[in-house]
Amino acid sequence: MTRALALHLGVIAALFAAQYLLPSYHQTNIARIMVLAVFAMGYNIAFGYTGLLSLGHALFFAAGLYATGLGIELAGLSAAPALLLGLIAGGAIAAATGVLALRTSGVSFMIVTLMFAQTGYLTILYFGTYTRGDEGIVINRAARAIGSLDLSADTPRYFAALTLFAIALLINLMLTRSRLGRSMIAMRENEQRSRMLGYNPFRVKLIALVISGLYAGAAGAAYGVLFGYVGASFATIQYSILPLLYVLLGGAGTTLGPFLGALIMFYLIDISSGYTTAHLFVVGAALLVLVLFAPKGILGTLRERAVKWLP
């Protein structure tokens, strides 16, 4: 077993143990953070590894959220197939977006993805008869279960979030070590050179974006079922920027960076709001410090300066 695999299994084991060690408040927080970290991992696959700076990932998260929520509430699906539907919706919307948006690159790609996401947000509002627009819908508590496992209860919810997180993290690790993962990094580092070597950049980037969308869709689907609410605010630009911040904070192009970023950002807001009403200023100041002194994020900087083997 390599050091990297041992580290990742260790993180998963620590999160498993946390269920028994942490007070109830932090258990639920960590469950939320793990789901959001899966979203950020997906963002990291597109941005951190492939160099696709997207401002449209809220669309993929919302696709998973709404496919699952509406699947349960309108189509009468049970939670398991609805979660699968959410996963597929995230990937499918990412594929459709990618086919068009990947004709552009750089700042243009960022703007086009932003426009797609905004269209998705307005579509949710337009079909308010079904989606209840900005207010959103509550997923019936009885439907938030897989078999006899009640996912609205604290312990099953935590383990469901941990299972999703563990699968997503290990796939992410495998991906970074695979041929596909290396070709994704090649796109980020030098697309022209990769093309000259025989790679098809459009194909590689589209695959990366679809995988990224699957992650975001899975996170959205899980968020809906685990926390019981489906709302249009998750499709706003704020939720495209959040995973970007998590990734930048934790370390772009590192497998554990998205989780660390989500964890720190959550508790930065949570703790600072207990001391000051200007907690958003604290978050802003922390991000400024990060950009100035650790532009590669926490784990990115750590990898650069000390732990070279960190994936």
Next chain:
Amino acid sequence: MTRLIGMTPSRRGLLKGMAATASALALPGFVQAQSSAPIKLGFQLHRTGIGAAYGRWYERTTQAALKVVNDQGGINGRPVEVIFEDDGTDPKRGAEVVEKLASQAGCDAIFGPLFSHVVIGSAPRAGELKVPYLVCSEGYHVASGMLNRWTMQPGITDVRAQVSSMAPWVANNLGKKVTMVFPDYAFGHDHRDYFTAAIQAQGGEVIKHIAIPPTETSFTRYLPQIPKETEVLYHVMVGPAVLTFVKELGEFYGTGARPEIFGFIDSLEAVDTASPGLEFLEGTHFWEGNCRVKQADASENEAFYRMAVGVDDNGASVSDAKDISTYAHMFSCWETLFILKAGMEAAGYQGVADRQKLVEAIEAMTTMPESAAHPQGDKVFNAKMHQVFGHQNISKVEGGKLVRVYRTSIEETMYENDTDYTAMSF
């Protein structure tokens, strides 16, 4: 040596005695902690985000009500503490704030959120945590039955009641051909659906619905869609673009002929009706939950509430005449805190184990007479809907000030549906 039978304690007896003594010594302290520890209430506050203008005044109103409650001896003789936590007017953060207030701060109950999406996003978690969640939202989502047994709205009427009760007066006094301008999301859709039905019941009709996408910052391209035969223009907008909307409406009509204009004060909450550009509002009408300008017949209770919160006769802060309050809505925080007090006292509330008793005590409430606890007026609570019903006001802008011209009865605001939260399990 004489052995004193029964006087020599065994080891087990000694331990029992020590335990009993320790318990006896500890008990007064425990009772003391139960009887004098503060009641902790969590307030889910829109301090930042789109609801910040409301949040600022909701906090002030709650602080004022808290002072009155504590000056009167608190709840069940215990002091009351309110912990305010910002939710950023965001439903995801809202659910996290409910979690924080209930699980970390150990609040006995949570109250205060206004924006519908935040309430709907947070209510499931309140239900899971089994913490009483008293919202000040005016949305129909509570009475519609979509939430849970722990979520209630006893401090403010809902949009369905407000909108429906306006239609008769509008039809009889302003006109029967109505054009509606509303935000194209759920809050606006509630206005669209319930007012359209209510005006039809009065023999009138809505001849045009103009839905404004929530991302709009200018409204000039929508205003020409208002049909010429419109007799009444009904508008309701929220958010930072409100002032722009109202100003552009004024520029659109200028000094020429215009239909009668009836709006919800939501369009102008925290905005001075005497602001430059709003002169055209002179002679137009507004719904108000509570009258911003102190009326000539204001009750002693209303005057007391106004003074306690620090609002002058024009509806502005007593310390800054430019700081206009959200007077039509913010009374809900005041009244909700007093309902929590009444509910806790009726339930003999001691601690979090009595949360269910608190919900049941509020469900047992029916009429709420006008008083210092209910300065907006008397109300009727419908336990099945978890929704309160009360008077609504229609005011006219005269000399730049809002003067009430009509106050509905409670009966005019009532409606029926099949919601029954009391049949739901806890």
